[in-house]
Amino acid sequence: MGQWTSAVGSPQLARLLGSQHARAATTPGGRRVPAYRSLADGVRLLVLEGRVPVAARLPAERELAAALAVSRTTVAAAYEALRGEGFLESRRGAGSWTSVPAGKPLPTRGLDPLPPETAASVIDLGCAALPAPEPWLTRAFQGALEELPPYAHTHGDFPAGLPVLREAIADRYTARGIPTMPEQIMVTTGAMGAVAAICRLIAGHGERVAVESPSYANVLQLMRETGARLVPVAMADALAGWDLPAWRQVLRDAAPRMAYVVADFHNPTGALAPEEQRRRLVEAARSAGTVLVADETMSELCLDPGIERPRPVCAFDPAGSAVITVGSVSKSFWAGLRIGWVRAAPDVIRSLVAARAYADLGTPVLEQLAVTWLLTTEGWDESADLRRAQARENRDALVAAVRRHLPDWEFAVPHGGLTLWTRTGGLSGSRIAEAGERLGVRVPSGPRFGVDGAFEGYVRLPFTVAGPVAEEAAVRLAAATRLVATGATAEAETPRSYVA
Numbered sequence: 001m002g003q004w005t006s007a008v009g010s011p012q013l014a015r016l017l018g019s020q021h022a023r024a025a026t027t028p029g030g031r032r033v034p035a036y037r038s039l040a041d042g043v044r045l046l047v048l049e050g051r052v053p054v055a056a057r058l059p060a061e062r063e064l065a066a067a068l069a070v071s072r073t074t075v076a077a078a079y080e081a082l083r084g085e086g087f088l089e090s091r092r093g094a095g096s097w098t099s100v101p102a103g104k105p106l107p108t109r110g111l112d113p114l115p116p117e118t119a120a121s122v123i124d125l126g127c128a129a130l131p132a133p134e135p136w137l138t139r140a141f142q143g144a145l146e147e148l149p150p151y152a153h154t155h156g157d158f159p160a161g162l163p164v165l166r167e168a169i170a171d172r173y174t175a176r177g178i179p180t181m182p183e184q185i186m187v188t189t190g191a192m193g194a195v196a197a198i199c200r201l202i203a204g205h206g207e208r209v210a211v212e213s214p215s216y217a218n219v220l221q222l223m224r225e226t227g228a229r230l231v232p233v234a235m236a237d238a239l240a241g242w243d244l245p246a247w248r249q250v251l252r253d254a255a256p257r258m259a260y261v262v263a264d265f266h267n268p269t270g271a272l273a274p275e276e277q278r279r280r281l282v283e284a285a286r287s288a289g290t291v292l293v294a295d296e297t298m299s300e301l302c303l304d305p306g307i308e309r310p311r312p313v314c315a316f317d318p319a320g321s322a323v324i325t326v327g328s329v330s331k332s333f334w335a336g337l338r339i340g341w342v343r344a345a346p347d348v349i350r351s352l353v354a355a356r357a358y359a360d361l362g363t364p365v366l367e368q369l370a371v372t373w374l375l376t377t378e379g380w381d382e383s384a385d386l387r388r389a390q391a392r393e394n395r396d397a398l399v400a401a402v403r404r405h406l407p408d409w410e411f412a413v414p415h416g417g418l419t420l421w422t423r424t425g426g427l428s429g430s431r432i433a434e435a436g437e438r439l440g441v442r443v444p445s446g447p448r449f450g451v452d453g454a455f456e457g458y459v460r461l462p463f464t465v466a467g468p469v470a471e472e473a474a475v476r477l478a479a480a481t482r483l484v485a486t487g488a489t490a491e492a493e494t495p496r497s498y499v500a
């Protein structure tokens, strides 16, 4: 497969630069900021925020100068400054590509579990998952135990999932208006098990996979580890869903084997892709020959009444040959069950079942029976209501606490999901996360959700705490932020302000 790098045309770069917050035209000392500096800062910020991918080819100096109506010298000086700061690499005659400064560690791995001695005192905002909505977990297992005896006489291996659960999941899609047969469902070990099986089947070593930028950190890491080559596509601003022109360009130019998207209350931004975007993305993926994987893990977590819910992405490919849907009970019910699923065409399901055999063979029977009980009783809807109420309360408490204690942090409050994606007032999210860990609050920093070091100026906060705990988390984060702003971090490192 040939090397593919994304390219940012001069009209697109001009548009992205124009959409940035107006930057101060003078320094704090009252001197004018030179035009080249302001351009270099703008490009640097676009890279750090993932709006322009790392390793993207930038326009030639002359072209960009014309698009921005500045002199070529200004663009040349800006490129020179970016090269000096490690944000650009150029090869004579070949062009210039965005980069991130060498030596900056890319924190791509997940968060390690907290050691037991600190777990009690640290507010852990690392994981976007809530405790079980009792009494429904207990009831579901009581129901499951009653159904267990006939299974005890079997070998217990069901690589595609228990027939009763496949049917119950299929029926839910049918009830949502997308007729589905049990043969179109495979039960997996969480959504992660589903994506792992899909990657093993479709997006192995060296295959290109287009991903939203930012995207769900663990899936990005899973794909890196399976050897896929990630092609990031920036999300639209302000929770508006996808940037369709950017998607069309990537699907056309990079022809990725697969694309992975979270249309419903995206993790980490919380964006909800409108229905028309869904239709168009499916069309674009189909004509590019790209398999579109739509992860619906967050889809039940609509937190505000009156929000119009678009149809699922698979509504635009009900047969499931172009769109593979991933679902899970982890967010709508409880992550401890480790139950997820795939919805696709029966032949795709058969291949996935074969692909998963070499990973985990199947999913525990009792947990599958518990989910079957939930889906076939009032348990699913009632527990999901509890879940939404809890997440809503947590979201509102967190938003209020962050606004009170961190007035420089900027975010758009999502209508659903479990996460707040926030800009950290121009300071490094990684440094704040480091300082926070020492001050008793753990948050994942932005680059975990990006490709190649983007999103340094962000952290992700989950809707998992409320009341005084949310307040205290914000107080500790504010203290961490002050440490970073004053340069008093452990390594006594000069804080890096990423916003001009």
Ligand SMILES: Cc1ncc(COP(=O)(O)O)c(C=O)c1O
Binding pocket: 128, 189, 190, 191, 192, 193, 216, 262, 267, 295, 297, 298, 327, 328, 329, 330, 335, 338, 339, 340
């Ligand atoms: C979009 C998305 N997909 C998948 C997962 C993981 O799901 P599971 O626990 O079912 O493996 C999460 C969890 O945060 C998620 O947000």
